[in-house]
Amino acid sequence: MKSGVKIFLAVALIAGGAGVSAHVAMAHGGAKGIVKERMDAMGDLAKTMKQVGGMLRGKVPYDPTEIAQAAERLKQHGGSEMTKLFPDGSLEAPSEAKPEIWANWQKFEAFANDLSEKAGALKAASMDQSAVPAAFGAVGKTCKACHEEFRLKKD
Numbered sequence: 001m002k003s004g005v006k007i008f009l010a011v012a013l014i015a016g017g018a019g020v021s022a023h024v025a026m027a028h029g030g031a032k033g034i035v036k037e038r039m040d041a042m043g044d045l046a047k048t049m050k051q052v053g054g055m056l057r058g059k060v061p062y063d064p065t066e067i068a069q070a071a072e073r074l075k076q077h078g079g080s081e082m083t084k085l086f087p088d089g090s091l092e093a094p095s096e097a098k099p100e101i102w103a104n105w106q107k108f109e110a111f112a113n114d115l116s117e118k119a120g121a122l123k124a125a126s127m128d129q130s131a132v133p134a135a136f137g138a139v140g141k142t143c144k145a146c147h148e149e150f151r152l153k154k155d
């Protein structure tokens with residue numbers, strides 16, 4: 001019961017917080033170069049989050065190995081792999097990045113590092129099913145925190 005509630009919260013957080021499903025469905029035509037690259041990377045993050053979320057909701061069979069792999073994938077996208085996709089002032093349409101990114105670079109970098117850190121914790125938790133929902137929720141929070149601050153509001 002208790003973990004059921006947690007799972008629900010984690011999934012609700014991802015679905016609402018990261019703007020996953022609706023947003024990815026209308027993927028950005030017309031994006032080019034680095035903007036397209038980072039949108040693709042973000043899209044892969046969203047897809048990976050959905051995959052894990054689906055397992056926590058019982059929509060697809062629960063598989064700790066797949067969760068560990070998904071967590072590794074999320075981890076790889078974070079840190080400098082993410083920040084290198086945001087060269088100074090890269091705001092070409094249809095980017096939804098905010099110029100504040102470059103005025104607050106350290107904070108932006110901290111969110112990107114936090115994603116890798118929380119994804120690493122999810123990977124570490126993957127063999128303990130009772131610990132996965134909270135660890136997954138923590139990853140989702142890093143998406144939401146960065147989006148709230150540095151992505152134009154579309155959600």
Ligand code: HEC
Nearest residue numbers: 018039042045046095096097111112115142143146150151
């Ligand atoms: C360090 C900050 C940061 C983190 C962490 C982050 N994002 Fe993003 N995300 C952004 C920014 C900025 C944009 C807008 C990029 C643009 O439009 O140029 C974005 C855009 C997106 C998009 C829209 C892509 C598109 O095609 O327009 C999705 C989906 C997304 N993020 C999902 C996620 C998910 C899921 C996570 C967590 C697993 C995550 N993001 C973590 C900053 C972040």
